[in-house]
Amino acid sequence: MIINHPLLGPRDSAEFVYLGDAAMIDRPNPETASPQDWHDYAYLRENPAGEHRELWFHEGGDRSWLVITRNTLTHEISKVEIARDVARKMGRSK
Amino acid sequence: MSVHDLTPITALGATTAQADTVADLTCTEVTDLALASVAARLGQEKNCASTLGKLLGAPPPDAGKATMGTPYTAVWMGPEQWMLGADFGTHEDIATGLKAELGDAASVTEQTDAWTGFDLTGDGIEPVMELLSNINLRTLAPGDAQRTTIHHLGCFVICGDPHAFVRILGPRASAGSLHHAIMTAMKSAL
């Protein structure tokens, strides 16, 4: 596969390491989260047959974490974002 | 400069740089390069960039680029992060020097011996490089720099002139494996 890196352009996916569902950015709030919240965060996945937002790490490149929107049926990649920007948009900070 | 009595060895384990020629292409071990990484502190990106600009005599390179100035060269490593290089003889303690210039604007880390370098000079760079990495030599321009993988090793490939000179920086501990890969490719392709 080829991942169109927002900063570096098209790169072979062999340079990347896959983590999984981008929902992992959405770590529960330690102040308020229930054990159930932690379980769901760590263990439950949508696992869609279709568009999937997922985390890839450019280990063989610039060490950026990316959020990639990829179709799990066709492998077509429709969107690539810098994970740090996504995290901030989702309200993550310190 | 230190006046210590310890004799350095090269990444390949010798006291002098290794050089090998196959056909019209020469691979030379780079031993006179001092390196330090510079990463802008959060909120200090502008200060970091301007100080680097002064040091480099040019703005810090964009993604995928390198600048070849004196005394400092620079390669883009990642967002707000660069690898600066200088002559080892005059800048062995490059990190301390850069930190003094950059202060709180950036985190500076000595990287000199994290890496080892090999320069490919002469004819036949494309057929050799296409056996080593997926970089597209045909579109590579002078001043391009890419991090890539060579035989499972994470490397930087810095392009001086796609037809005459590229520099490969690879992990120092694997210098032997990297050198073997390059030589094998040269014998195979040339």
Next chain:
Amino acid sequence: MTQKNRLSGGQIDRDTTLKFTFDGKEYEGHKGDTLASALLANNVRLMGRSFKYHRPRGPLTAGSEEPNAIVELRGGARQEPNTRATTAELFNGLMAKSQNRWPSLAFDAMAINDRFSNFLTAGFYYKTFMWPAAFWEKLYEPIIRKAAGLGSLSMKEDPDAYDKGFRHCDLLIIGAGPSGLMAALTAGRAGKEVILADEDFRMGGRLNSETLGIDNLAAADWAAQAVAELSTMNNVRLMPRTTVIGAFDHGIYGAVERISDHLHTPDAGKPRQILWRIYAPKTILCAGATERPIAFDNNDRPGIMLASAIRSYANRWAATPAQRIAVFTNNDDGHKTASDLHAKGIKIAAVVDTRPDAPLAENYEVLRGAQVIDSKGRLGLTFAEVKLADGTMRTLECGALGVSGGWNPNVHLTCHQRGRPAWNEALAAFVPGDTLPPGMTVAGAANGDMSTHGALTTGAAAARKALGLKGKAAKTPDAEDAPVTQTPFWYVEGCSRAWLDQQNDVTVKDVKLSHQEGFRSVEHLKRYTTLGMATDQGKTSNMGGLAIMAELAGKAIPEVGTTIFRPPYTPTAIGVMAGRMKGMEFHPTRLTPSHFWAKERGAVFVEVGNWLRAQWFPIEGETHWRESVDREVTATRNSVGVCDCTTLGKIDVQGTDAAAFLNKVYCNGFAKLAVGKTRYGLMLREDGIAMDDGTAGRLAEDHFVVTTTTANAAKVYQHLEFLRQCLFPDMDVQLISTTEAWAQYAVAGPNSRKLLQKIVDPEFDISNDAFPFMACGNITVCGGLRARLFRISFSGELAFEIAVPSRYGDALMRQLMKEGEEFDVTPYGTEALGVMRIEKGHAAGNELNGTTTANNLGMGRMVSKAKDSIGSKLSERPGLNEADALKQVGIKPLDPSKKITAGGHLMNADGPVDAKHDQGYVTSAAFSPSLDSMIGLGFLKNGAERLGEKMRLVSPVTDLTVEVEIVSAHFIDPEGERVRA
């Protein structure tokens, strides 16, 4: 007489004669021959035996779709089983053997199977060989296995090298026939980066086999002219002998280039083959078409071939399987073979055409509305039985029969991303469907444009479209434009066996049986009968089987299903998929800064991940590794030892939020760690399980150096970047690995300070008061070299870790040895390191095995409840905190002379020994010279409460049972006085 069946003309170099052997017999051929064409020229038709019935077989085709003529090529370690004689380029000294026969090709004892074929029908083995149960492995299966298989491996290491490479282009063109050449000319002239790949060693595709003309040139000459023009273009890379094996995601194509297969042995330093990864935003598939046979009784005899193949042999290779040949066809193309052969002086026995209105010819007889219903000839065709239109029989004497059932477009690569081909009624064949791999278009016969004119025009048009070329198109060369229609004719109804898959011996009868037993979907058909599973991947057989199944089911062919093709397009050497990554180059090797010195010292090295580390340093007179290790441990504990611990991961953590960041990373507190101090830290995964441990030293308010275990260095770095970028994006923290930048040595033992004081520059006070346990700082050594010093101890002794830039590591080690002479300084390796950490009760990889918690490790209290850190919440789950949870303990045999084993399980002193009564297990074990006894670490249910208990250590798999005592994991200096000395 040699080359009795060699004709005039052709594209072989008659001035270069090549000698070769087949089954030990010497023959001659010419440069440009394939093994098959050369054998045919020498009047050899019999080249192999079939898989199941061991029927005599000759070539069916002249290309990579060949099911029959497969041989063992070369000998010795280079022996290459299942090689197609039809694509193997002839070279001087080529050696080939027929395979899957005994004792000889002409007389094969296993041909007895053919007599019992009635019992060996599709799937017979599922229905028998079941009684008695034990007999399957012992009796039936060994016989079946011995009979099965085709060629054999040499059982020796492949002596040849393989390369991998990467190429980029604007346009990849697969196939250099008329459409491919026109596409390449069009794109090349437009200045685009073009790669033209063709599996053949001579570009031109069918043009090399046809007598038709293009622009007043013979087809082959036009092709040669086009190739010549292309080879002058720097932006066009011609890749003959290159098979594109697969279309992978996002325009990445796998292609195998055969660099040396046409040579006796590869040139020095050169590979046998190269696996290219071609990056192509646009691709045009110009793979042409494959002729399909017509099945009739005994249609598998040597000499019965595809009509187009006989034509290729005659026109391209000037070779013929016989001097008297008949043709059996259902379409006009078969007639071309007859006329071309006639022109070459071959006698045409007759053209048997199933069509009542077939065109007649003046030079030979055409039998309209007739069918070939059977054949004769034990090891090769002698007669063909023909049923004439009026029902009467006629026997044709012929040494070869050209069969043409029409053509199937080569759609294979269009299916590699699970696109399905579409049925074209006019052609009675599958053509590319509408879901092609992104960026791919198809042109020429592969797309159903069967005429030469059609191929040329669609090739040019496809290139213009793919590249968005504007302006006027160049004129298409003149070529025949005969309309092509194909009326399906799959098989001749018969009473004997008519072959579909010739290699696997699947006949029309087998397909009927498959249908009768309910295996009717195409996938069931293939799996039940093995149709299309042979080395030819069903290129000439799948369609026939599918068509017959459709007829039986009373369905249209597309309703029964399409067979979708998977990579590789043709079978591909496993070696080329591995490239250079074999032997010692399988993975890169990482050497420590003291490696060359250690080698001089005669160290024994061990692989630790990709690192090579000194395992121990044997000295004069030591005969067993234990002697060396015991000496190293004792010397270190009594005076001072030095160990290279550079391999531990080092991550530089800087930034104003560095401390806050590490407070999230480690389950224990780091916010308040003072500058100049180091602290042990335990990292949890988010699921609450221990991930890694190490120390973090604070060199400045905003600067830490984190160490990780050797094994987890990369994983931890990735984890920290995830936390930094994805979970805490606004923390001011920067990370970079410095593992290889610093040579780091542990200097351990009561005399370690004394030794270091001789190295560390005097302005740095490293006395116990100035530099206490867990201190760290920047220093200089040997007269001004920048260095780092950490007072940490893995051995349990007074110890330091000192780091200098890697290039000085060798010199520093030699300096430590020199200055340490007065203390008998002893270098120690990973074994002694392991012994000492077990004696001290320090957890390592065996304990941090990915299932253990801080609680198991006896560090439960370290998990701070006062703050949030990764994994702290999920570590509170009940299952990880049960009353009888495993706890790390020490283990000692009651009898010190007894051995204990890591991996052994702990059982109560009495009671049953089984999984239900399992109490725990031993993670690490070693002989402790300090205690003069084996000792171990392990995990024991409720272990903390069971110190002093006597138990049994059992290891049935190594046949061991030992009585042991459960003790504290801290065998040495439990109060930790030494480390603070």
Next chain:
Amino acid sequence: MRYSGFKVIKEALTGHKGWKPAWRDPEPQAHYDIVIIGGGGHGLATAHYLTKVFDQKKVAVIEKGWIGGGNVGRNTTIIRSNYLLDGNEPFYEFSLKLWEGLEQDLNYNAMVSQRGIMNLIHSDAQRDAFIRRGNAMMLNGADAEYLDLPAIKKEYPFLNFDDARFPIKGGLAQRRGGTVRHDAVAWGYARSADSRGVDIIQNCEVTGFKIEDGKCLGVETSKGFIGANRVGCAVAGSSGRLMSKAGMRLPIESHVLQAFVSEGLKPVLPGVITFGAGHFYVSQSDKGGLVFGGDIDGYNSYAQRGNLPVVEDVCEGGMAIMPMIGRARLLRMWGGIMDMSMDGSPIIDRTHIDGLYFNGGWCYGGFKATPASGFAFAHLLARDAPHETATAYRFNRFETGHMIDEKGMGNQPNLH
């Protein structure tokens, strides 16, 4: 119709006129006691044991495509019970015992071939781990055997002992492990279940569940509604897709695992061999093909195909450990959808919906589990209680912290 050598001979002499379809092709009835979704190995095995062992009468298996078309038809055919953890080992040992009696049980020759499986060892830490595993196997009543280097050399002289980057130090063998003709497993279970009245309904896709007040009343399909007292889902890689129709999220991701087969070769491999320092395992089929595989591609996928990097990684492993295969040719490669669970172990359990049961999370270990999975799922469906060997395979183990993590990789499915 009973299959036998005699029958084969009789048919051969009478033109094979007497062979009947191996299973019927019925239309669905309006209502069944138990409906199993998924005509793969596990679903068909479940139907077989439901009718043969737990004497259920009205059972149907619903299959979207053709039976045996999922992972049972596209795997590397290995059977073994060499597991470490108590939650797993008894279950897989039970499975191996069922394999050993399969042909007689089914009257179908699935070619269960116990030619042994050998896990190679390349480091001391690996040796410690494998010895612990071997002991766990034996303590659970399975067979295991530790071999030192000389023994390995004697048994596998063709492995790389000369210039191995990661030298072989020993191996852990399970002699009762081996291979099975994978397609025949599906066909044998299907034929047996059909002969006991199970309706096997092919080309019937489930489009939804009918759920009222927390109870599942049946399934909506492309052939209409089919009522059922109990519905069991055994759809492996499609688990996420299917269970989402019941509003469930699972501790499962679907990943692609590629597998490979070489051209037919005369016998070279005695049994299954697994490389311990790279991703490569291999056996040789009765037809002579080297059947091999390695690691999953590592990204979520339902595409049933993979990419080059993993193909290369697998072949690199093969050449590193067995350099004699360099000139053997890769003939076919394909990809299956793996239901990778969060701890690498499966789930056989009730769902929170009454009457709806789930079987999945097999990662790439599903084939060897087929008989035990079918037996345990049949037990659960018939008795509404977990089989004694499957008590640990519950949904709630992730909430309580009782993960069954053989590899110690934690909640990242692509690492298991």
